Amino acid sequence: MVVVVLAGKSPAVSTCLPRCDKDTTxxxxAFFSLTLFTITGxxxxxxxxxxxxxxxxxxDTSKSPTYELxxxxxxxxxxxxxxLNVAKDTMVTxxxxxxxxxxxxxxxxxxTLGKDLEVDKSHLLSPKQGELIRSRLHKCAMQHQRALDVAQQLQLCFSEPTFAQxxxxxxxxxxxxxxxxxEYGLFSHPRLTSTWATFNFSAVDLDVLWQDITYDAEEIFVDFSLDGRNDNLExxxxxxxxxxxxxxxxxxIISTEATKASGYSIKLQHSAADVATASGTSPPGYHVHLHYYREPFTEVYVYNGGQVDYIYVNIGDTMDVKLKVEQYVKISAEDDPCTYMDNYSANECTTQFVWDQSGNQAGCSGPWMNSSLPYCNTFRGMRELITSYLTFYIKPNCSVCPRFCRxxxxxxxxxxxQSFYAWDSAMRxxxxxxxxxxxxxxxxxxxxxxxxxVYEERYNYDWSLFLSxxxxxxxxxxxxxxxxxLTICGNIWRNVIKPSIKPSIKNGIRNISNTTIMPKQTTKYEEFxxxxxxxxFKNKPYRPSNGLIM
Known part of the structure; x- marks a missing residue:
């Protein structure tokens, strides 16, 4: 293999070589440090x-000092x-x-072929300068060909070993x-009780099992931030x-602005192996639940807990989500109580209730439960635990966990x-x-x-309804x-006033019957x-002797 090194007095050359040396160093x-850290751990x-x-x-390696040696x-x-492996790999790089x-x-x-040559006002090279440029260009072409030969030799020497490695x-x-x-004997989801039939409970720790079959944060999150800072989120x-x-x-922190730049930015990742081996009716993606911080997410169906909104993010999606906040203030009643207790969560209370009910029915607990009972160490115990848990977590029927009033x-x-598309800011x-x-x-x-x-319950009428x-x-x-x-007045008239008026009327009638009523004589009446x-007198009729009026 031929190695070509160009030397020169140019400042750019003097900075290029140390930079390459620095990068390789x-x-x-970095390789040796990571190797040392990994082997030590x-x-x-x-x-x-x-x-x-x-x-x-x-x-026998269990006895001392053979074990230590x-x-x-x-x-x-x-x-x-x-x-040795790191040295071989870094040699190639x-x-x-x-x-x-x-x-x-x-x-x-x-x-820099003609950088050191002086050119006259006509911007033409002299024959001597042209010959010098031609010579330098020939050297560059030869050196470029040698560099290509070196690259081809590297490809021939290390392509197959790298592919094999x-x-x-x-x-x-x-x-x-x-x-x-x-080793674990689990070939499907742990919720299937038949999966645990061949599980070696005595050789495998359930905490280690749950750690191995679930994803770490480094495997899921690429980056996350709030208001542009990663340390604003826990x-x-x-x-x-x-x-x-x-x-x-x-x-x-408390959000003081309602902009995209001041909101949450979360980048998630999947592995190609998980996508290739995905099963189920839903495409590979992530379940995202938006909830109040006092009501943490739980897989238990909490019917009286805090409100939770849900979206599903597929692989390759870029999604903008706006949030509208609604507050519910409830009045505690006997038939539907609520509480204002500090550090209380209906979700946590109901989840603990389901754990206790499932554990008490099976006589043991699992690594996902917060319980004082020991872990299930037999197939029968794990089967009873899973069966009871699947029954209670859908229908808890919990009456001891009131919801939070606010x-x-x-x-x-x-x-x-956007799916499978990204905005190229350079090309717009x-x-x-x-x-x-x-x-x-x-x-x-x-x-x-x-x-x-704000939706708030109150002990009062609506003003219009109240006035009506x-x-x-x-x-x-x-x-x-x-x-x-009117009834009172009628009773007074009938019982008090009317009886007192009737005797006076009768007495007046009696006096009138015993006397003569004389009309009142006036001057006009007397003249009449x-x-x-x-x-x-003037018209007195004639009366004959026989008494007839003629």
């Missing part, structure tokens, strides 16, 4: 009385083999970096996963039986959703995701405003009052009588 130190993780590696020896020998062998440096120097030589690593990972499954994990390990992001509901509205257009980006999901959650809608009821009551009472007043008398 940093890579070498692996060596110290062995249980007391056990060796880091399972191996057969022609002597064998332990040191295994750790030393691990360090030597690991550092260093040679590739050297080839890269050669190409950069050739490019620098091409850019990659396949060996892949086989080791697959075999390790198969051994892990074979990450907590909870174990469940149906959903495995769930993570909750709780804010450490609860919040975060209503989510998907503002924008949507670009198709490729590579690992297709396995990532981006979620933006922010408030749509600083207004909170009051007017109707007053009118009804006034009607009763008038009727009662006088005129009548005179007229009668």
């Amino acid at each position: 940093v890579q070498l130190v 692996f060596a110290t993780s062995a249980e007391r009385g056990h060796l880091p590696l399972r191996a057969w020896y022609p002597y 064998t332990f040191v020998h295994q750790v030393y062998a691990l360090f030597v083999s690991a550092f 260093t040679l590739i970096a050297q080839c890269h440096c050669q190409l950069k120097l050739i490019g620098l030589s091409l850019r 990659f396949n060996v690593s892949r086989i080791i990972i697959c075999v390790s996963a198969f051994q892990l499954v074979s 990450l907590k994990s909870t174990l469940g039986f149906m959903y495995g390990r769930c993570y909750t992001l709780s804010p450490k 609860s919040y509901l975060y209503n989510s509205f998907v503002n924008d959703r 257009q949507w670009a198709v995701r490729t590579g690992d980006a297709t396995l990532e999901s981006q979620l933006y959650i922010y408030f749509n405003g600083m207004v909170v809608t 009821d009051l007017g109707g009551s007053i009118g009804f009472l006034l009607g009763l009052s008038v009727i009662s007043l 009588i006088k005129n009548c008398t005179e007229w009668n």
